[in-house]
Amino acid sequence: xxxxxxxxxxxxxxxxxxxxxxxxxxxxxxxxxxxxxxxxxxxxxxxxxxxxxxxxxxxxxxxxxxxxxxxxxxxxxxxxxxxxxxxxxxxxxxxxxxxxxxxxxxxxxxxxxxxxxxxxxxxxxxxxxxxxxxxxxxxxxxxxxxxxxxxxxxxxxxxxxxxxxxxxxxxxxxxxxxxxxxxxxxxxxxxxxxxxxxxxxxxxxxxxxxxxxxxxxxxxxxxxxxxxxxxxxxxxxxxxxxxxxxxxxxxxxxxxxxxxxxxxxxxxxxxxxxxxxxxxxxxxxxxxxxxxxxxxxxxxxxxxxxxxxxxxxxxxxxxxxxxxxxxxxxxxx
Ligand code: XMP
Numbered sequence: 375x376x377x378x379x380x381x382x383x384x385x386x387x388x389x390x391x392x393x394x395x396x397x398x399x400x401x402x403x404x405x406x407x408x409x410x411x412x413x414x415x416x417x418x419x420x421x422x423x424x425x426x427x428x429x430x431x432x433x434x435x436x437x438x439x440x441x442x443x444x445x446x447x448x449x450x451x452x453x454x455x456x457x458x459x460x461x462x463x464x465x466x467x468x469x470x471x472x473x474x475x476x477x478x479x480x481x482x483x484x485x486x487x488x489x490x491x492x493x494x495x496x497x498x499x500x501x502x503x504x505x506x507x508x509x510x511x512x513x514x515x516x517x518x519x520x521x522x523x524x525x526x527x528x529x530x531x532x533x534x535x536x537x538x539x540x541x542x543x544x545x546x547x548x549x550x551x552x553x554x555x556x557x558x559x560x561x562x563x564x565x566x567x568x569x570x571x572x573x574x575x576x577x578x579x580x581x582x583x584x585x586x587x588x589x590x591x592x593x594x595x596x597x598x599x600x601x602x603x604x605x606x607x608x609x610x611x612x613x614x615x616x617x618x619x620x621x622x623x624x625x626x627x628x629x630x631x632x633x634x635x636x637x638x639x640x641x642x643x644x645x646x647x648x649x650x651x652x653x654x655x656x657x658x659x660x661x662x663x664x665x666x667x668x669x670x671x672x673x674x675x676x677x678x679x680x681x682x683x684x685x686x687x688x689x690x691x692x693x694x695x696x697x698x699x700x701x702x703x704x705x706x707x
Contacts (some may be wrong), residue, residue, distance in 0.1 A: 397432065405434065411553055412515070415430065416443065416502055419448075429447060439512065442471065456470075481494070495544060498587075524559060584627075601691070626658060629654070652689045652692050675692075
């Protein structure tokens with residue numbers, strides 16, 4: 375049987391009991407597959423790689439090496455959370471690489487969105503490959519492939535022109551050859567979350583909203599600068615905090631700030647204050663192919679606007695994007 379096709383008889387994992395049964399089976403399979411060898415995993419902190427990490431820590435403990443690459447385009451406290459959960463609580467072999475300067479130097483002056491994506495994807499491979507070469511004797515590479523990824527690659531073979539290149543990373547260089555470990559490749563996203571909770575991962579990590587591989591890089595519109603990127607990170611953190619406070623985080627599929635490379639005139643402390651606008655985007659969707667706008671209550675919008683314009687250096691306006699997909703895509707780039 376083709377291991378990439380979900381058997382019709384496979385039961386949908388909807389409960390903790392079913393998840394624990396799945397975990398037991400996978401722990402056995404992974405142990406059989408890797409024996410006493412080392413396994414490498416790129417741990418972004420997203421749902422899929424986090425669940426694979428927790429599963430493999432359970433199966434093979436310190437034989438797993440997690441590499442977390444901070445490309446400098448993470449949201450506020452995101453890398454710190456990965457270190458806290460995996461490095462401290464789960465006591466994983468965690469290799470943390472702060473590659474902020476490598477990425478931001480390469481991206482300086484680059485404004486074309488697809489070019490930015492390509493640079494980020496290629497540099498991610500470079501950084502990860504550098505770490506992989508330093509570790510001797512690794513034979514396996516674990517990946518957070520899930521079933522929609524497999525279905526997607528079938529569809530791509532049939533081919534409509536892609537609107538954006540969502541595939542974040544290409545293949546590893548030829549000198550790095552690994553066998554793959556893909557324990558959740560037959561699961562749908564909702565099942566991955568149930569498994570993640572059964573593994574004891576924090577709820578906020580397992581139910582976090584999707585975050586694109588190029589991270590804040592495609593929300594700091596046009597050529598990325600460090601000051602605008604910092605403003606974006608702070609404004610996004612305020613948006614997320616207020617969505618938590620008002621209970622919108624569990625309701626809205628994806629919400630974030632984008633900051634364009636334009637300034638407008640404002641006034642602060644009775645003086646002229648030129649700043650960027652922060653654009654709020656909050657959408658609902660089933661499959662990210664089309665999306666509708668969340669109707670954020672005005673009091674929430676006012677609170678977010680007041681906080682961002684007073685707390686974030688460099689921002690003097692807040693705008694609310696009312697465009698559904700189509701015609702706008704979810705991200706601005
Ligand atoms: P768009 O902007 O195409 O986004 O309507 C649809 C979904 O995909 C996410 N997205 C990406 N994810 N790499 C990713 O991993 C990317 O380059 C990328 N671009 C968009 C977006 O956040 C939304 O959830």
